[in-house]
Amino acid sequence: MLVLHQFRYDQKAFWRNPASVFFTVMFPVVLLLIFGAVFNNQTVEAGGGVQTTTYYVPAIITLSVISATMQSLAMSLVIAREDGRLKRGRSTPMPAWVFIAGRIGNSIVVSLIMLALIAAIGRIVFSVPFPWGNLPWLLVTLAIGAAAFCCLGIALTAAIPSQDAAAPIVNALLLPLYFLSGIFIPDDELPSGVIGFANHFPVRDFFQAFFDVYVPGGSGSPDWGDLAVVAIWGVAGLLLAIRFFRWTPRGD
Amino acid sequence: MPESAISIKGLRKSYGDNEAVRGIDLEVDAGEVFAFLGPNGAGKTTTVEILEGYRKRDGGEVTVLGEDPERPDRALRERVGVVLQSCRLDRYLTARESLELYAGYYESPRSVDEVIELVGLGDKADQRTGKLSGGQQRRLDVGLALVGDPELLFLDEPTTGFDPSARRQAWDVIAGLRDLGKTVFLTTHYMDEAQRLADRVAIISHGQIVARGTPEDLGDRDSQPSVITYRGADGEVTLTTPDPVATLHELTGRALADGTPLEGLEVKRPSLEDVYLELTEQGEPVAVEAGGEEEPA
Numbered sequence: 271m272l273v274l275h276q277f278r279y280d281q282k283a284f285w286r287n288p289a290s291v292f293f294t295v296m297f298p299v300v301l302l303l304i305f306g307a308v309f310n311n312q313t314v315e316a317g318g319g320v321q322t323t324t325y326y327v328p329a330i331i332t333l334s335v336i337s338a339t340m341q342s343l344a345m346s347l348v349i350a351r352e353d354g355r356l357k358r359g360r361s362t363p364m365p366a367w368v369f370i371a372g373r374i375g376n377s378i379v380v381s382l383i384m385l386a387l388i389a390a391i392g393r394i395v396f397s398v399p400f401p402w403g404n405l406p407w408l409l410v411t412l413a414i415g416a417a418a419f420c421c422l423g424i425a426l427t428a429a430i431p432s433q434d435a436a437a438p439i440v441n442a443l444l445l446p447l448y449f450l451s452g453i454f455i456p457d458d459e460l461p462s463g464v465i466g467f468a469n470h471f472p473v474r475d476f477f478q479a480f481f482d483v484y485v486p487g488g489s490g491s492p493d494w495g496d497l498a499v500v501a502i503w504g505v506a507g508l509l510l511a512i513r514f515f516r517w518t519p520r521g522d
Numbered sequence: 523m524p525e526s527a528i529s530i531k532g533l534r535k536s537y538g539d540n541e542a543v544r545g546i547d548l549e550v551d552a553g554e555v556f557a558f559l560g561p562n563g564a565g566k567t568t569t570v571e572i573l574e575g576y577r578k579r580d581g582g583e584v585t586v587l588g589e590d591p592e593r594p595d596r597a598l599r600e601r602v603g604v605v606l607q608s609c610r611l612d613r614y615l616t617a618r619e620s621l622e623l624y625a626g627y628y629e630s631p632r633s634v635d636e637v638i639e640l641v642g643l644g645d646k647a648d649q650r651t652g653k654l655s656g657g658q659q660r661r662l663d664v665g666l667a668l669v670g671d672p673e674l675l676f677l678d679e680p681t682t683g684f685d686p687s688a689r690r691q692a693w694d695v696i697a698g699l700r701d702l703g704k705t706v707f708l709t710t711h712y713m714d715e716a717q718r719l720a721d722r723v724a725i726i727s728h729g730q731i732v733a734r735g736t737p738e739d740l741g742d743r744d745s746q747p748s749v750i751t752y753r754g755a756d757g758e759v760t761l762t763t764p765d766p767v768a769t770l771h772e773l774t775g776r777a778l779a780d781g782t783p784l785e786g787l788e789v790k791r792p793s794l795e796d797v798y799l800e801l802t803e804q805g806e807p808v809a810v811e812a813g814g815e816e817e818p819a
Contacts, residue, residue, distance in 0.1 A: 276626075279619060279623045283612050283614040287614050350612075354609035354610065355609060358604070358606055361574055362670065363596045
């Protein structure tokens, strides 16, 4: 119940924060509309040959989930830590995990909202069908990805020294991976060496798994190898987070 | 006989080679406002953060409300409120929402409306905290510490950097805590703040307690020499005397007899500020010259 209480206020703060609404909600929507408009009526070889718009809907959902989890958590936790709010919260009877759980809950709810929003835009604007028959696998894939990227976001806070450094560090990690993993550029345009390199990182593997469950021509169930890579990264993130997460501001 | 809210015996804490706290003893009674006074870097925050459970001590015995603060359990957290030296609140929540959030952490919180009144934010309750002034944010911070209805509050430099009117408003709030029967442990480097708010004061300098007492008798102010100044025929005269009554009697007697006025005659006891500066700058009380030697300026 305490988690729910914390979560309610995290939701309020999230939706009132223009930066989080822009980067987590508006930015993916704008990206989908631009990519869809620019590359409309082209095809991509992925998944046995699909419309470019069909390719971009799961790609942008992947980006949205990573943004709502890893990016949003890393930034908001660093800000709360450097403000002294994490430290202050520890002087109350609220157990420390409740604070983190509230933020994770926030990330998961925003991820689900983004799934619905991007899928709806894809369906309405670009006629990309939603895979209703595959919903259970889709949610499993989403859950594993969201959990892994939450852990990575929490772990990443340990490497971010200040509030000002949060956005540059997160973007410096994620933007190149979005390019190399076929999120921004369809993967049939990328050299196989690049894809081979990106396969070691969870952005590519999460995208692959999600693409497989979203696109009709795909295999229907996710590739367990892809999900395993995502999960291994997630567990590594969890262990690093447990070891290195700090509650107090820099220099304390 | 009031029980001790805080008891400290032989507390020590070092950071590397730097001995921040060098064996201090303190007792804080339940229901009193205790000011822990000292310049920046004297060891105030280290001490208060040990009491709050944020830091581990190297040596000594410490109890807070009868428990060891090093491993604070939930029950102790229910009974203690903390205002950190610096903390920014969630700028996207209103003052009221911030208080509601914190109230939810406690088993039997005070009413949020009542706390809003106590910290004087009645007309700002529905403003986002990002729009409050520094002084208002600080009072809200005190409100967050108060909303769990604790027995003991720690306030670490609650008015540092405030303008005079914001300080006065914060003082009113802190004085109100005493009326609620709370024990307050306050750190400050402002003399007038301690004088205004505290029942008892301890002064820390270089990790050691250099004076303690009520604001009135601190540093044996009563028994310290007074300074008498006047303008004589040869210019400004300053006398330092442990017995101002006798010295004045002699002085005025002579003046009347000689028919020479003692222009600008003044008798000064050392102010609390003087005592404080002496204690903290030198690290130990300075022997003030006693006797009635004349020192023409």
